[in-house]
Amino acid sequence: MITETVIHKYLRPKKEFPHVWCAGCGIGIVLGSIIRAIDKLSIPKDDIVMVSGIGCTGRMPVYVDFNTLHTTHGRALTFATGIKHYKPRLKVIAVMGDGDGVAIGGNHFIHACRRNLNITTIIVNNFIYGMTGGQRSPTTPPGHVSTTSPFGSEAEPFDICDLAAAGGASFVARSTVYHSALLDRLVKKALTHDGFSVVEALSPCYTAYGRRNDFRNAVEMMADLRDRAVHIKKQDTSLPPLPDRKFYIGIYKDEDKPEFTAAYKRLMKRVREIDSPPGEEKEQ
């Protein structure tokens, strides 16, 4: 008999399997990290709302047994903002892809960073629009081929962590699905952080991206993520630029900042005190 593992505790068994993700996809590993982090923190399932946009990553919530919301393309954070603002006791997790999060959802993303609501945002960055068949995304590296950049992408990509940190997110971190133990730790840290947290998870998409860009298989893409990653040793505000398409993994930014819903709560208290100052008789 097979024993129940942590995964079985959190997945919806009845309806939604087999899942939509291709062989070699990393989104399942990210979902695993989220589930393991939630289990370690023992957050009740009823208190978690997982919100997603559109795309391969957008299909993540349907598989997990939380309050789940699959929204429109790029807008996951707007729904998440409404939920968190109205019911701050809920643990809101937004999962998005790179195109979803920083192309069509770019405006919502920077403003969510600025507001600093306590929402945990996981961006699965696979450098491509996977679900629609491999079009260029705002993180596709220059020179790389996609169906809409058949001669190589000519534009500079976004660095999602830089974008989040500049926007004002109070916790920003990056890992890859190869470094899944690190990803577990970062997601766990993000879930406990009081404020807007962003974890970027780099992930291979062999089907729509890898095979057009000289990768022979998904394993090779995983090895590439392993080789290019540079660990952030200590928390350093000035990370020197890296050569050869290398990138940092680890905690980019972790700071204390007033959280939005707590600030609003204080505002409500202040306004009520103006209306009826303590000590004064309430007028009927």
Next chain:
Amino acid sequence: MTKARQKKTSPKSGDGRKADPMRLVSGNKMIAEGALAAGCRFFAGYPITPSSEIMEYLAQKMPRIGGKFIQMEDEIASMGAVIGASLAGAKAMTATSGPGFSLMQEHIGYAAMAEVPCVIANVMRSGPSTGLPTKTSQGDFMQARFGSHGDIPAIALVPESPIECFHLTVRAFNLAEEYRTPVVLLSDEVNAHMRENVPMKIELEAEIRERREPEVPPSWYKHYPEEVMVRDRPMAVFGEGYRFHVTGLTHDHEGFPSSKRDQIIDCHTHLVDKVRRNAHRIAAAEKYRMREAKIVIVAAGSAARSAKEAVKMLRNMRIKIGLFRPITMWPFPKKQLQEAVGRKAKAVLVVEQNFGQMAVIVRYYMPRRMPVVHLNQVDGELIEPEKIIAKVTELY
């Protein structure tokens, strides 16, 4: 307030009894007050003329009464936040005008598909595009019906005065809860900024409808139950022990995506039918001096105010004319219109502040022999009663 002052300020009605104390209020403020009276406790919006006063008033009020207010980065986000809050249990609304209403269509469609109750106050201004931001129009009648892609169940209410802004906002919230769907309030710039007398304390015309909690344990709960067309279905909200899935994809009764043919038909038909089959309950209209009317004016919103004035003046001249005023633009009160026009009328005159969006619908519901004449004004100003009188005299 002292007794002497109270006596001085309270007006008396004709028969000597003390009239209710009144105040002078704009339509926008009445929408905001109506929302609060209906139990709205979440507002997300983006500033846009001529609707901003609704947002400004609620920015003042919400934190005072334990409600939540947030200014979003655009109208798409506003509507997203409203849907999120509604799914978390709030009665939620946003307010906007034409350009913002266009941006909101994506999420109005989502709210319709996912059956999330919410209210959108669209204070119409002159379009298309940026148009005339500070001037009036009625150019969004059709956008309120067909603005979203796909077939959605549209409910849209058109107030004609500040006090009606209040009552229709309350009704909009009630309808949103009853049918679990977005409801649009189609006010306009004239209504928004026109100040009229309203009572100090407004009596509600209808009971406030609260969201019905599920009556079954979580394991039995279905977010979209099989009994189609049922009004007032129970609805669970996030964080109360009912873990359900919500999506904009075509879904089955539990809310999970489905592409099975019978489930697609079920999902789509239910959406449209819940309003179509209840149109007789929702549709509302006012008949004004319709007795033996030879010419029937059809006008809604602020244009109906001018039409009323014209009818008054024409009736004084013993010209048999009446006004039919749709209060719900969608569903359109077709039965009421057909009964009101009857067989004796000679012509129907549709007066509106666009190039004839409502006239298309009126034409559709009138018998072929009945002339349907257009009178349109699109210069940003409210149509003058004189203009209507001139047209009626021409037809009479």
